[in-house]
Amino acid sequence: MKILDGQLVSQATKDELKIKVAQLVAEGKKVPHLAAILVGTNGASETYVGSKVRTCEEIGFRSTLVRLEDTISEYKLLETIEQLNNDMDVDGILVQLPLPKHISDEKVINAIHPSKDVDGFHPVSVGKMVQSLPTFIPATPHGIMLMLEHYKINTKGMHAVVIGRSNIVGRPMSILLSANTNPGNCTVTICHSATKNLKELCLQADIIVAALGRPEFVTADMVKDGAIVIDVGITRVADATKKRGYALKGDVQFDTVSPKCSWITPVPGGVGPMTIAALMKNTYNACLTKH
Ligand SMILES: Nc1nc(=O)c2c([nH]1)NC[C@@H]1CN(c3ccc(C(=O)N[C@@H](CCC(=O)O)C(=O)O)cc3)C=[N+]21
Known part of the structure; x- marks a missing residue:
């Protein structure tokens, strides 16, 4: 099992941007x-x-x-x-x-x-994304793609199961993973609250993206050996033993699921930091396009 380290990739992305900003200043x-x-x-x-x-x-x-x-x-x-x-x-x-x-x-x-929609939520941005035209990609799915790219994970031909159909994560994630790109080129199944055979579908997945917002929803019995698991969940659960009075829980039961995975994102330190890095990339691109 290898960790997709969002903290590390986010830092690398920010370091790159820092250099580019210094160049803008110099010019x-x-x-x-x-x-x-x-x-x-x-x-x-x-x-x-x-x-x-x-x-x-x-x-x-x-x-x-x-x-x-x-x-x-x-x-x-x-x-x-x-x-x-x-x-x-x-x-x-x-x-x-x-x-x-x-x-x-x-x-x-x-x-x-x-032109300023760095979250990529405007219908014009969404429409362009669906058509694989250059646009702002919503930060969380964008960050996940950057992380897969960083670790050079070849997703071509994989079956990806996305759990959750929100406009900000599940839906755009399903579009990006199915696009003719690398990472991408997946066969995508998108699951939601009306899905009947969720466990069976998850067991067929080479990649699971858990984005439903229910702590520890994905358990080991739902995951195939060698799967890549991306945990988008980040729920604050009361925990008196923690300094802040709460613990952060992902949508994946990390301790039982991680031994089965080829790659997995932790919470915190996985998708969250990548979301911020992707937003910064979008903002840099907004500036470049305009000036
Ligand atoms: N217009 C809009 N754009 C967003 O991009 C947006 C939003 N609304 N609403 C809420 C979600 C959530 N989101 C996160 C950003 C950073 C972390 C993050 O940095 N997480 C840290 C831990 C942070 C903590 O300590 O709570 C981590 O996972 O390591 C998580 C989640 C952006 N969102």
């Missing part, structure tokens, strides 16, 4: 600028946005964090996005999800100009 060019909007005070969202902003600083990007009260009107949020759309210095705009219930995710995502 007197503008550095990439990410604007993140955080609505409310969800603990996990605070952590993620905080580490996105910190990463920007680390590699020499500009960043702007816009904090809004969770009582903010949808209209005000849309107005804030419009201002960032029109701000020539801002290259990428990210609205951290989830949003409060009175705000429509769809309206917010649609309001971001596709």
Whole structure:
């Protein structure tokens, strides 16, 4: 069993970007600028946005964090996005999800100009991704592809089973893995809450991507010997023995599953850090395309 080390690959990706930013500076060019909007005070969202902003600083990007009260009107949020759309210095705009219930995710995502849609959630970006055209790829699936690429894992012809059909992970992951690329070229099965024979399908998988958000859902009896297991889950589970009062649990029962795998991602230190690295890559590309 070998570990797909998200911390390590993320660091390598950030180091590359750091050098590229230094080159931009040396040429007197503008550095990439990410604007993140955080609505409310969800603990996990605070952590993620905080580490996105910190990463920007680390590699020499500009960043702007816009904090809004969770009582903010949808209209005000849309107005804030419009201002960032029109701000020539801002290259990428990210609205951290989830949003409060009175705000429509769809309206917010649609309001971001596709040229600044570094999350890749806008319908224009999604449409291009489906057609394998150059575009912003959502950060989590993008990060997973970067990790497979880094370890030179040849996925051609493999059967990939993706558990979860969300717009931000499962669905785009299934599209990327089935594309005529390397990594890619997989035969993909996408599973969800209405799937009847999930265990049988998982047992046929050369690659399992667990992205359903249920801690330790994937157990050893569901995994074929030699499979590659990618764990996208990251749930905070109360644990008094931990400093922060919670432990992070993936969607995979790591201790029992890992001995069967050829490769597996840990939680934390797997997909999470790669998500951030991929977002930084998207932001760099947004800047290059525009200037
Ligand atoms: N508009 C938007 N874009 C996103 O990309 C987005 C989002 N909304 N909403 C929530 C999810 C989740 N997400 C993560 C980012 C970093 C870690 C990460 O760094 N995880 C660390 C641990 C972090 C911790 O200690 O909690 C790790 O796995 O090692 C995890 C998850 C981005 N998301």
